[in-house]
Amino acid sequence: MTDYPGKTAVAEQGWLKAHRFLLLRRFNQFGVLFMFLLGPLFGAWLVTGTLSSSMTLDILPLTDPLLLTQSMLSGTWPAMTGLIGALLVLVFYAVLGGRVFCSWVCPVNLITDLAAWLRRRFDIRSGARLSRNLRWWLLGLVLAFPPLTGVMVWEYVNPVSMLHRGLIFGFGWAWLILLAVFLYDLFLVRRGWCGHLCPVGACYALIGAKSPVHVAATGRERCDDCMDCFDICPEPQVIKPALKGAAAGLGPRIASLDCTRCGRCIDVCSKDVFQLKIKS
Amino acid sequence: MSAPKSNAPVRQGLSRRQFIGETLKTACAVGLVGLGLGLYSRRASSLPAWALRPPGALAEEDFDGACIRCGLCVRDCPYDMLHLARLGQDIPTGTPYFIAREAGCEMCEDIPCVVACPTNALDHALTDIRDADMGLAVLIDQEACIAFQGLRCEVCFNICPVRNEAISLNLQHNARSGKHALFIPVVHSEHCTGCGKCEEACILDQAAIKVLPRHLAQGKLGEHYRLGWEQKQQAGGALVAPDAEHRYNLPEGMRYDHAGEGLIDAPASAPADTPFPANPLDSLNRRGPL
Incomplete structure (x- = not known):
């Protein structure tokens, strides 16, 4: 090598010191996933739902703010658990830094990190250049859809919820979307999804803009x-x-x-x- | 064109042009992606008639915007009869549904699926499960339903959680045997919640009673229709003049009076005053008073 x-x-x-944040991150990513999978796999329902919205121990609601915003923009006022859940997530990431979600929680990071590692490992330099500002455009698009069409269009393709929901409720053909993201990151654009396009990450970046x-x-x-x-x-x-x-x-x-x-x-x-x- | 004298304005002009060009290019690309996604979502967001939404679900076009596809309703259903649609199914991806024939809604008093919903896509205003409207049961195949053969079944009637209100049995004469009754299940739309237990329990290989979305299942009488007997009851008497005079086209030498039991012989004193001309062609050619 x-x-x-x-x-x-x-x-x-x-080795340990040179990988300590990586190990912590993987521990956290898999830990969160494991908590969500305890129920479906072992019948221990500590956490129900998905990253889109979850309920922990029947007391702690957590809701993705971007999703709830889309829901509200389509014209429906959310329930109290949804509002509180989104507020908790907002405060949490506003303090810790928004994109902490991307690197410490989001399951898609496992896939795109793997692609990035393979790119380095096999010295894959092919690919196109893309503006990293595209994610802001996409975020605008995602937020424009619900008020314009009344449909939460982004959720028909969102790889983040596709992967997480797929792991918990079953994939169907959703794994194709994840495969596409993987191949795109591997061959087309370095860090192409998380670093250029993902509007979910862009939204979390905004949330954490003032993080200390x-x-x-x-x-x-x-x-x-x-x-x-x-x-x-x-x-x-x-x-x-x-x-x-x-x-x-x-x-x-x-x-x-x-x-x-x-x-x-x-x-x-x-x-x-x-x-x-x-x-x- | 003469070359600009200094470099600075050139660089500025170019960069502005580049900036606008780049922005337009990006806007175009994003617009195309948006168009594609939008068109795809039009197709992907249609719900087939055999998939029913949980109780309290908003009308489908609102539900599709409000539901964030989290699956909490599915998890909080104590009977595990709700599913989340997967990509590739004919149901909007990630949204909750149930199939009545596989397992209908058990109509829990506390409606846990609605309570779990964080977005009001399942409307929290629904507090009495009997007000739920998941669809409407329709006895869709009278040829297959054995009640119409004069056989006793009544499983749908008995399993119905709103028993004897949403489905009642209507006794009819059995013309085949001549001496028995048909026990015909009849669905009443004002009480049916669309829970689907009847479809689930129907004893046939293919259910003869099915739950459909209301917009497919229900007819609607024209607004202008008035049922005479109801109007009569409301008004406390007949609203049409009882002695509307029949004057025209009566047999010669007769007059008409209903209270006098219809056609009555009359002396041919005064010739009946008729609006029709003697020659029918005249009336067709609009020559006459009509």
Whole structure:
């Protein structure tokens, strides 16, 4: 195997330290999935529903704010559990950072991370360039559909709910959509879904716009330009201002909405440049 | 064209042009994607008649916008008769449905599926399950229903949770045997909730009674219709003049009076005043008073 991002960090600081955020993330992703699957698989109904809307222990409602917004835009006022659930999710991600959902909870991340890993592993460089702003356009489209057509059109294709609902209630042909996302990420556009198109992620990015939790390049003077963080980052454009912006007065905080706080830059950096920080 | 003197305006102009161009290109592409998705959703959002929505579901066009496809209603159904549609089925993906023939709604008093709904796609205003409207049972095949053969069955009548109100038995003469009765199940739309228990329980290989969406199952009398006997009862008496005079086209030498039991011989004193001309062609040619 050739060079891979984090090789130096593994060599100098050990495998575990160079993968600690990845391991935590996978633990969290599978943990959330496992909680949802306890019921269908083992009959232990701790959590019912899906990521779209769920009920935990008959007391804690959680509802996806983007979905509830679409529902409201179609002209139906939601029930109290839906409103409270969406409010809880809003507050949670407003504090922790919106796209924490993308990297720590969303099941599609498992698929797109696999595609990204395979791209690195087999050095797949083919593909097209796409504007990362497309997700905002799509978010606008998603929100325009319910008031214009009265139908929640996005839910007929949304890979996030397709995958999660598929795992819990059965896929039907929904796995084809996930396969399409995987192949698209693998061969067409690097980080093509989560990093360019996904309107769900865009919505969560907006929710977390004012979050005090962020990754910061606090040790940027130690940076030896190995590029590992750029290689591993699902949204590499967020790193540059924080890491190299000292002269321009930018950073060290990664201020971009796009940062998913996945912590992989912290993992792979052998110089300990990055840190998870809470703005005081 | 003469070349611009400085570089700055060129770069600015180009970048503005590029910006507008790029934006238009993106808008076009997103618009096309939107058109495709929109058209697909028109097809994907139609609900077949054999799939019924849970109690309290909004009218289908509103339901499709309100439901966020979370599956909470499905999970909170104590009888596990609700399903979430999967991609590839003929039902809007991710939305809840049930098939009456497989398992009808048990009409729980506390309606847990409605309580679980976070969006009011299952309307929380529904608090009495007897007000639910999931569809309407229709005895759709009278040739197959054995009650019409004079056989005793009445399973649909007996299983109905709104027994003797939503379905009653109508006794009719059995013309085949000449001495027996037919016990004909009759559905009453004002009481039927569309729960589907009758369709589920029907003893035939294919149910003769089926639950259909109301817009398919129900007819509607024209607004202008008045039922004479009801009008008469409301008014406390006949609304038409009892002695409407019949004057025209009577047999010669007769007059008409219903209270006097109809046609009465009359002296041929005054010739009947008729609006019709003697020559029928004149009336066709609109020559006469008509």
